[in-house]
Amino acid sequence: MLSTDRAERLATILENVRELGPTLRERAPEAERAGRHSDKTIADLHAAGVFDIGSPAEYGGDELSVRQQLDVVAEVSKWDGSAGWTVWAGASTNWLPVGMGPRVIEEVYGADWSGPRVAGSSHFPASRGRARKVGGGWIVSGGPWGFASDALWAPFTNLGCIAEEDGERSLVALQVPIDQLRFLDDWNVAGMRATGSVSATFDGDELFVPDYRGVVFDEIARQSIDTGLQGSLWKAPTLGWAFSTMAGMSIGIAQGVLERFLERSAGRPIRGTTYKNQLEAPLTHLMLAEVHSKIQSAVLMTRANADETDRLGELAASGTPADPDYMQRFSARVLVETAYAAKWCAEAIELLQRNSGSTAIMDFEPIQRAWRDARVITLHGALNLEALQENYGRLMAGVGAHQVSGITGLDRFAPAPGKDNRS
Structure with a gap:
């Protein structure tokens, strides 16, 4: 296209x-x-x-x-x-x-389907899933696999499992069809309630997964398997893709709340003051300027990261990938800036909610739901702001990032030993 x-x-x-x-x-x-x-x-x-x-x-x-x-x-x-x-x-x-290769690609995208094509769950080292290699495939046990967003509607869910062989542990991604999964009714949460991000499991103690549906996660993260696809999107940094778009949630929610605030505040008096129209009050003007600055800061950072993700994908597709040092710095930057975008947008919504009166806590008011949803994003397991700050700061100071495996691990990159990263 x-x-x-x-x-x-x-x-x-x-x-x-x-x-x-x-x-x-x-x-x-x-x-x-x-x-x-x-x-x-x-x-x-x-x-x-x-x-x-x-x-x-x-x-x-x-x-x-x-x-x-x-x-x-x-x-x-x-x-x-x-x-x-x-x-x-x-x-x-x-x-x-x-990233798992042509046979899985054909299976996932070749059939007609209404809804998301795939879900992912527990691609962290803390996964409760276990896998062992056997003839013709993998035996999966353990679980359940939590926070399985989209699993209720996708034909496949990709389960993260820990495999051990010869004393070595590795994270394995295993693609399982929806008809082999059972979903638990355990999504009882403060926000993002309608996502239905329940836990997934299966009947019995073990499940056999064919060999082609299981790949060591590191191979997917490093894009080492030939996909047969031509677009540069498939060479784009996966962390840049996943987390630039993740910040879009925070931005969109905050923008929606701002629009809703302006809509409902026209002609509304401010209790305890002589202001008959909230939109004419200087205290509203000061608050709106702060809200704008927080949202716009998130927008500009996130758009820059998305653009850079696309550029890096094009470079890799052309056979001239970026230097591993830069890739590690960029990936760490996307993570920490996504966490900041989530924080700033949640703070902007907090300001708008506090200035919306007591009716903003009612179930029928979108502002209260947005407030809860935005806070849930800040609590995502990959957006531990303080840890991400330290990792990126370590790279800025020329000290290597913490080597932690999993979906957000930076150890997929191998910067040249001793190279100065202070620039």
Whole structure:
């Protein structure tokens, strides 16, 4: 698909989302009570085109750039944070099945499907899943696999498992069809309730997974398996892709709250003052300027990271990948800046909520739901701000980052020993 075609497709998808947006917002309270989106909402999101934004062009996907995917995630999140999370998870995990090779790619993208194509769960060293290699495949045990966003609607869920062989431990990604999984009713949370990010398990003590559906995670992270796909998206840094678009959720939610605040504040008096119209009060003006600055700071950082992710993908696709030192610094930067974007947007929403009066705590008011959803993003396991600050600061100071394996591990890069990283 040519870049002009992608731009036109992006415009169409964004317009579709804006038309669907009021319906998403209207359905959100019931979806929260149910702990999941309705099948109708998933079908409507699919019809809007949001689940194909990160799918391979060779299989009819839109294969939008990371920068374009960011815009889609932000627009959906503006209307409903849980819907934004579902779209983000569907787009940003496409590199998992693609990184496993052509047979899995064909299996995931070759069939018709309405909804997200794949879910991922427990790709951290703390995974409760265990795997051992046997003839023809893998034997999986343990679990359950938690925080399985999109697993309720995807044909496959990619489970992270720890494998041990000859005293060596490794993280293995295992692709399991939905009909072999059982989902627990354990998504009882403060925010992002409609994502239905339940835990996954299976009946019995063990499950056999064919050999081609299991790959050592490091091979996926390093993009060492030939995919047969031509687009530069498949050479883009996976952390840049996953976390630039993740920040889009925080940005979209905050933008939606700002719009809602301006809408509901016109003509509203401020209790304890003589102001009859909140929008005419200087204290509102000062607050709005601070809110704008926090959101805009997140926007500019995140767009820059998405653009750089696309550029690095193009370099790698052309056979001239960036230096490993730079890749490690960039990946660490994306992580810490995504955590800051989440923090600033959550703070902006906090300001808007505190200035929205007591009705902003009511279930029918989108502001209270956005406040909870935005805080959940800041608590994501990959966005431990203080740890990310230290890692990036270590690199700035010329000290190596902590070598921690898993989906956000920086040890997939191998900077030259002794090279000065202070620039």
